[in-house]
Amino acid sequence: MHRPTPGAAHPAPPADIEVRLTAELASVVAGARRRALRDGDRQLDTAHLLHSLMESDPEVRAAFEDGPQVARVLGYLVQRSIGYGLRWQGSVEDSGAVPLVTQPGWSPSARTAMEHALRRAEARGGEPVAGCDVLAALAADRECRAVEVLRHAGVDAAALAGRLAQPREPGLTGSLGGSARGA
Numbered sequence: 001m002h003r004p005t006p007g008a009a010h011p012a013p014p015a016d017i018e019v020r021l022t023a024e025l026a027s028v029v030a031g032a033r034r035r036a037l038r039d040g041d042r043q044l045d046t047a048h049l050l051h052s053l054m055e056s057d058p059e060v061r062a063a064f065e066d067g068p069q070v071a072r073v074l075g076y077l078v079q080r081s082i083g084y085g086l087r088w089q090g091s092v093e094d095s096g097a098v099p100l101v102t103q104p105g106w107s108p109s110a111r112t113a114m115e116h117a118l119r120r121a122e123a124r125g126g127e128p129v130a131g132c133d134v135l136a137a138l139a140a141d142r143e144c145r146a147v148e149v150l151r152h153a154g155v156d157a158a159a160l161a162g163r164l165a166q167p168r169e170p171g172l173t174g175s176l177g178g179s180a181r182g183a
Contacts, residue, residue, distance in 0.1 A: 045107040046146035051077040057131035072153040113137040136164035
């Protein structure tokens with residue numbers, strides 16, 4: 001994942017990010033925000049984003065090697081929401097991806113993941129950001145909470161990020177092919 005250098009121009013705040021999302025991804029973010037609130041977390045973090053993506057996006061689930069991986073990841077995320085994540089509660093997720101910047105509602109790592117996903121979409125000619133763009137950004141940040149969840153569930157995050165980095169045809173959702181996207 002691209003890691004901005006200190007002193008670099010600050011990326012767009014999450015409010016600007018959210019206006020650039022498809023209705024589907026806006027729903028994912030809303031779900032992640034509800035999960036963070038329900039979990040008693042001050043900020044939406046990368047594990048909240050992963051959980052919401054896994055529940056709502058079939059192409060994200062299809063990016064994993066097999067069905068059991070999906071079940072293990074979802075199972076681990078459910079454990080997190082019923083107690084596993086207590087050790088994270090009250091702390092700010094910062095994997096070192098950005099200088100620690102307080103942005104109400106988003107952890108620095110979640111903010112960076114969304115910015116990375118938007119850049120991926122822009123590199124495809126301005127297509128809307130897809131769930132697999134967000135998953136690729138999450139998997140590429142080896143120190144974020146989402147990758148910790150993936151590791152505990154037996155997923156090789158580096159291999160997942162590599163698969164998602166493969167070029168895809170314009171007009172298709174995700175990074176692994178998929179169906180034609182309606183506007």
